[in-house]
Amino acid sequence: MQIMINNQLIEVDTPITLQQLLKIINQPDKGVALAVNRQIISRNQWQAHTLLEGDQITLIKATAGG
Amino acid sequence: MLTIADKTFSSRLFTGTGKFSSSQIMSDAIKASGSELVTMALKRVDLNNDQDDILDPLLSAGINLLPNTSGARNAEEAIYAAQLAREALQTNWLKLEIHPDPKYLLPDPIETLKATEKLSEMGFIVMPYVHADPVLCKYLEEAGAASVMPLGSPIGSNLGLKTKEFLDIIIEQSGIPVVVDAGIGSPSDAAKAMEMGADAVLVNTAIAVSRDPVSMAIAFKEAVTAGRRAYEAGLGNCSLQAQASSPLTAFLDVL
Structure with a gap:
C-alpha cells in the first residue's frame, strides 16, 4: 500500500506498524515525534498502531534553533 | 540561584543552538557558556538526507532542552508543535513563540496569550516569547506562564535593549522570572539586562555568528555574572549634577 511520510509517497508491505515503519525508513526512534493524519501518536503506542492505505505521516525531530 | 518551575539554575545565561557553523562548535560554545538551558527548534525529517545529530552532545553534557514552536503562526499551530516537541524531546518545557510575520518575527500577543492558557492547562512549562509589553506580561503570568521572555529588539538583529524602559517596568511588576x-x-547588552534585574538572558545569534563562538560564549558568561553581581550589590543613583567623591581642594584655602 501507499502512504505519505513528510509529503513523500512511499510503498510499504502490509500490515505495518509505526514502529516497523521507522525501521524500514532507517530512522532512529529517539528524539523524534510522529503524527498520523495530524493526530499525534505517543511513543508507547507506536508498536500497536497499524497504518492504513493513504495515511499521512508526519515525522519530526529536533534541530538547531534559537 | 534562579528557579523556574521545578528547576534551579546556577547559570543565568540561556543559549540557543541556531546558526552555528557546525554542531561541534555549537556544542563547544554552549559548554563554554555554562548554560544549563538551551533552545531547540523542530523540523520535518528529510528522509533522503538527515545526519545532523545535535541532540546527543547536549544531552550527554547534562544540559536541559527548551524546544521552541518557531514556525507556528497561531495558537493552534503552536499547540500542535508543542505536543510534537514534548513527544520528541520528552520534556514539558516549552519556549512558546508565535510570529506570523517573517520579516520582523515579532510575536503575536493575542495568539500567544491564548496558547499560554491552553498549554499551561495541558501541563506544559510555558515560557512565552513576547514583545516588551508590561500589561501582556501580567496577563501571561495569570494565564500560567512559568516565566516571560520579552524581547530587547527583533530576533537576530543584535540591536540590543531597544525596549529598555519597558523591560524595567516588566521586571518591577513581574511575579515570575523575566528572561x-x-x-x-x-556582552554589554547582556550585562545591562542583568544589572536592570532581569532573572536571565537568552543569547543565540551573537554567540553563534561570532568569529570565535567559544570565546564569545565565555564573554557572555562573564558579562551575565558581572551584571547579576552588580544588581545584587545595588547600583548607585544617577544624577546629572556632579556629586564629589573626593573632598575637593578645600585644604588649598589655608595657603
Whole structure:
C-alpha cells in the first residue's frame, strides 16, 4: 500500500506498524515525534498502531534553533 | 540561584543552538557558556538526507532542552508543535513563540496569550516569547506562564535593549522570572539586562555568528555574572549634577 511520510509517497508491505515503519525508513526512534493524519501518536503506542492505505505521516525531530 | 518551575539554575545565561557553523562548535560554545538551558527548534525529517545529530552532545553534557514552536503562526499551530516537541524531546518545557510575520518575527500577543492558557492547562512549562509589553506580561503570568521572555529588539538583529524602559517596568511588576530574549548583540547588552534585574538572558545569534563562538560564549558568561553581581550589590543613583567623591581642594584655602 501507499502512504505519505513528510509529503513523500512511499510503498510499504502490509500490515505495518509505526514502529516497523521507522525501521524500514532507517530512522532512529529517539528524539523524534510522529503524527498520523495530524493526530499525534505517543511513543508507547507506536508498536500497536497499524497504518492504513493513504495515511499521512508526519515525522519530526529536533534541530538547531534559537 | 534562579528557579523556574521545578528547576534551579546556577547559570543565568540561556543559549540557543541556531546558526552555528557546525554542531561541534555549537556544542563547544554552549559548554563554554555554562548554560544549563538551551533552545531547540523542530523540523520535518528529510528522509533522503538527515545526519545532523545535535541532540546527543547536549544531552550527554547534562544540559536541559527548551524546544521552541518557531514556525507556528497561531495558537493552534503552536499547540500542535508543542505536543510534537514534548513527544520528541520528552520534556514539558516549552519556549512558546508565535510570529506570523517573517520579516520582523515579532510575536503575536493575542495568539500567544491564548496558547499560554491552553498549554499551561495541558501541563506544559510555558515560557512565552513576547514583545516588551508590561500589561501582556501580567496577563501571561495569570494565564500560567512559568516565566516571560520579552524581547530587547527583533530576533537576530543584535540591536540590543531597544525596549529598555519597558523591560524595567516588566521586571518591577513581574511575579515570575523575566528572561530577556532576542536582540542581545553584545556582552554589554547582556550585562545591562542583568544589572536592570532581569532573572536571565537568552543569547543565540551573537554567540553563534561570532568569529570565535567559544570565546564569545565565555564573554557572555562573564558579562551575565558581572551584571547579576552588580544588581545584587545595588547600583548607585544617577544624577546629572556632579556629586564629589573626593573632598575637593578645600585644604588649598589655608595657603
